[in-house]
Amino acid sequence: MSQSTAARPAWASPRGRGRRAAVWTAIGIFLVLSALLGVALFGAQPWARKAPMDADSAGPDGARALVQILEQHGVQVEVVRDRQSALDALHRTAATLALPDSPYLSDSALTTLVDAAADTVVIEPRARSLRLLFHESTPEGFASRAVAPACELPTAQRAGTVSPAEVARAGVGVTACYPADGGAVLLQVPRNAATVSSLDGVSLLSNAHLAEHGNAALGIGLLGSRTTLVWYTPTIDDSDLAAAPTLGSLTPSWVSPVIVLLLVAGIAAGIWRGRRFGPLVAENLPVTVRVGETAEGRARLYARSHDAAHALDQLRYGARLRMARLLGLAPATAPDDLADAVAARLGADRAAVRGILNDTVPHGDRDLARLAADLTDLEAALHAAIRPGGSR
Structure with missing residues (x-):
């Protein structure tokens, strides 16, 4: 009896190739759709974070609320994003400038x-702007409580108490309002027929704090004193500072060619090794395999290693399968039950048949050869008894 199988892998069939193509197509479509969705989400997000005290920001530290209030009071607020536009706007008309101290x-x-500018309000003062514009004033810390004006400036008197904020120690000739903890919240100094003021805008004029105490009144008084307000937030593109050395300018000249050479070598190695990936040849090879060939092959291997017991076990295993099929029994029939069925069919001694099929242990190659011959004779006799004159 023989069994035929086709040695053709699943991926080599037209159906398998179609399945693989469909899977890769679906993956590609999914990646493209994911990329488009990401671009749509991140390319048009109105809630993207802006800089503190940005005039268009509705976040807690933005200033959109103050800008809208100023516009309701008749102030034309012009929001500019670059330094030249800010200078052009200030040269067109006498305007107040809202300006953070930017490191750019x-x-x-x-x-x-x-x-x-006609007037300037520094809404995010730092040590540099305090030194340059307010006669060597210096930062002093943060007020621990709400602060009253305690000065003669009309704007501060009208606003009244304001929220705790950063304070600065005033330099010579600088008017200080809202004194607290060794400094003052508001500084003001004349400059070329104009006034320059300084206060912590994030703590007083931002959306989160504008409605507290007299913060809104103070902001309107300082920024709304003229009909035009130029609100300028510097960016890195406005920087006029000397560019810092780049990594490329600091590395030796031979580094770039070496990196390129390594990349080329890596690509070449990938192509060289990559051609080994996947199946090289897909062939259809119909093969006829005898049912007991695996068992007989293992038996030969055990025989070569002089392991007679294992070799005989493999021969017995194949013989039992064939005998069970001849007798119409299940392949999983117990060896002793199969031996009894064979003995009954042949009218042979049950103990002798059990010895050949199951029990006798060989002690060398001579015993292995004798028992293998007995096993072959027993199988031939059973075949002759069941199928007289029939082929095996």
Whole structure:
């Protein structure tokens, strides 16, 4: 009896190739759709975070609420995003400038903007702007409580108490309002027929704190004193500072060619090794395999290793399968039950048949050869008894 199988892998069939193509197509479509969705989400998000005290920001530290209130009071608020536009707007009309102290601007750029404005309010003062514009004033810390004006400035008197904020120690000739903890919340100084004021805008004028105490009144009084307000937030594109050395300028000249050479070598190695990936040849090879060939092959291997017991076990295993099929028994029939069925069919001694099929243990190659011959004779006799004159 023989069994035929086709040695053709599943991926080599037209159906398998179609399935693989469909899977990769679906993956590609999914990746493309994911990329498009990501672009749509991140390319049009109105809630993207803006800089603190940005005039268009509705976040807690933004200033959109103050800008809208100023516009309701008749102030034309012009929001600019670059330094040249800010200078052009200040040169067109006498306007108040709302300006943070930005690290992107040099000292000269900062003072040029202040000199071009009719009035200036520094809404995020730092040590640099306090030193340059307020006669060597210095940061002093943060007020621990709400602060009253305690000065003669009309704007501060009208606003009244304001929220706790950063304070600065005033320099010579600087008017200080809202004194607290060794400094003052509001500084003001004359400059070229204009006034320059300084206060912590995030703590007083931002959306989160504008409605507290007299914060809104103070902001309107300082920023709404003229009909036009230029609100300028510097960016890195406005920087007039000398560019810092780049990594490329600091590395030796031979580094770039070496990196390119390594990349080329890596690509070449990938192509060289990559051609080994996947099946090289797909062939259809119909093969006829005898049922007991595996058992007989293992028996030969055991025989070569002089393991007679294992070799005989493999021969017995194949013979039992064939005998069970001849007798119409299940392949999983117990060996002793199969031996009894064979003995009954042949009318042979049950103990002798059990010895050949199951029990006798060989002690060498001579015993293995004798028992293998007995096993072959027993199988031939059973075949002759069941199928007289029939082929095996």
